[in-house]
Amino acid sequence: MEASVTLKRVGKLVHGKTILAGMSFGIEKGTIVAVVGENNAGKSMLLKVIAGFENPEHGGIFIHGLDSVRRRQEVRHLIGYVPADNDFDPWLSLKQNILFIGSLYGVSPADLETRISTMSRILRLEDALDTKVQDLPSSLVKRGMIVRALIHDPAILVMDEPTAFQDAEMVRVIWDYLEQFRGEKTIIFTSQNFSVIEQVHDRILVLREGRVLLDGTLDRLLESTTHYHQFQIEFETLSDAMYQKLAKMDIVFSPSKQGNLFTFYGRNKKVLFQVMEAARELVLVDVNLKKMGLKDLLDSEFSRQGLVE
Template sequence: MSHAIKLHEITKSYDGFTAVERFSLEVARGTVFGLLGPNGAGKTTLIKILTTLMRPTLGDAFVEGHSVLTAGKEVRRLIGVVPQENNLDRYLTARENLTLHARLHGMRPASYNPRIDELLEMTGLASRGNDFPDTFSGGMQRRLVVARALVHEPRVLFLDEPTTGLDPQSRRALWDYIRGLRHKMTVFLTTHYMDEADALCDRIMIMDHGECLADGTAAQLKDAYSRAHTYQVEFKRDAERYEGVLAGLSFVKGVEREGAVFQITLADEESIKPLMDHLGGADIRRICLKEPSLEDVFIALTGERVRE
C-alpha cells in the first residue's frame, strides 16, 4: 500500500448544510501534503474525520489502511495531531506534558524517557523541560505541542495551521523542523500562509465549498493559473501621462498602478511589441514578466471576497 491517507467519497452534512460532498483524496506515504482553502472550505471537517473526532455522513476514510469508522482506536495509535490552539496542560511542566502523552499511548519509561530527551533537544527546549508552559513564548509553546504529537513516533502527523500567531523567527524554526520530518512520516498540513505551503509541501490541494479546485505541486499550480501576459513596468518619469496612454490601447486588458510601477495585462503575447512601440524605451526604468505566486492562484480560484 503506497498511500498513507485515503478518503473515499466523504460527505458530511449538518442539519441540512453540506460541508463536504463526495470528496475523495489519496496522499502518498512520506510526503508533506498541504490542504488550502478559505474559511468554511471544509478543511477542518476533513481533519476531524481523519483524526476520528467526527464521523462522516457518508463514505469512509483510511489512515495507513485502517478505517476511521471501524478501526478508530488503531487510527489514533498511528497519528499525531497538532491542533490550531496550544492546548498544553498548564499545570504540568514541559517534560510532564510529554510524559503524560507517552503514557496515554502505552509507552514504558524505558522507551519514552530517551524519546522525550531527544525531542526536547531537537525543539530547542532541553533547558526548559522542568518549566511550565505559561512561562514559554508562543513559539516555544508551539514547538512543545509539536514535540508532544511526536512522542509516540506516529506514522502520520496532522498539522492544523501550526504557525498561526508566531513571529517570523519561530515560524522559520518550525518550518525547518517540519522539513526534517519529510520521508520519515506523512505530514498533512493546513495553513492560511501561502508562502508556508509553497516552502514546505510536496503537493498542494486548494478546496472551497467542500470541493477540490486544484491539485498539484506549487510550481504546477502557478504555471497552470498564471496570468502569462501580465507585465510590470516601472517608469523613470511622466507616470501620469503613460497611464493615459495605456488606457487608450485596445490590446491592454487591465492596468494597476502603484506610484511609478504599473502592472499591465495584455490580450496576448504578441501585444508586447505594440506596447513597446507606444511606450518607447527612454522613460522605462525596467520591464519584466510578472511571476505568479501561490497567493495569486488561491485568489483566482476562491475569489477576493472576505469570508466569515
C-alpha cells in the first residue's frame, strides 16, 4: 500500500536533549496507528513533528510524498491535529474557535455549518457550541478539538490523547465515530487506554527513549513473549520480607505486590510450582494464569528483564 506518512532518520533535540533519535518508518494510508510508551518516550513530540508543529533537527518527514518543511502549506491542509493540551482561545465560544480555523483552511461557510452541526451531534457537543471555552469542562473541550481537527476534512488525523477526560460511554462514542474513517483517513494517536488501543489499532508503535522499540500488531508483538506466562498468586498474608524472597528468585520476572497478591512472569508453568514451594509456609488463597496484553508488553521492568526477545 502507498505510504501516507514517511519518516527518514528523524531526530529532534530540546535544550540539547535527544527526544527523537533517528526514527525511520512509514505509515500506510487509511490505517489506524497507536503510539505508546513510557512518559518522556517521545510520543507527543513525534506527533507534533508529524503534524508540522515542530521541525526536526535531522532527517525528513514526508506527507503523501511532500516534504513537510519545504511544502509546509500544502502539508498543513492534509493534516488535522489534536494536541494534548487545550489551545483554544478561551474568550471565544467553542463554535467561534472552530469556525475561525475552518475559515483559515478555506472551508466554505455552508460546509462549516454542516460539518459542525453533524460532528457536534455525533460527539454530543450541541449544547456547548455557544459557550466560551473558558467556561467548559475539559471533556467537552477535548471533543471540540476533535471537531476542529476534522473541520477541513484532512487525509491524516494526528491525535494526542483524543479521549482524555471522557467517561467510558463517550470513549466508545468517539471511537465508533473515528473508526468509520478506517481505510479513508490515516489516524495516528496516543492513549493511556490500553483496552481501546487493543480494539481499534491496525498497528502499534512502542517508543522508548526516542526510538521505536517494537512495531506491529498486538498479536505480532506478543509473539515475542509466547514462552512466558503471567502468574498471580493470592496468599492469606504476604509480608514484605516474603515478597522480597520470592521476587529475588532468578526464575521470577517483573514481580509486583498488591496487598496479598503476588504477580510475576515465568518462562514456563513449572515456575509456578517452584514459587509455591518457596512459599510453602504461607496459606494459599487462589492462583491464576492471566492472558498477557498490551499493558504487560509495555511494563518497563518487564522489557528491561528481557521478556521481549
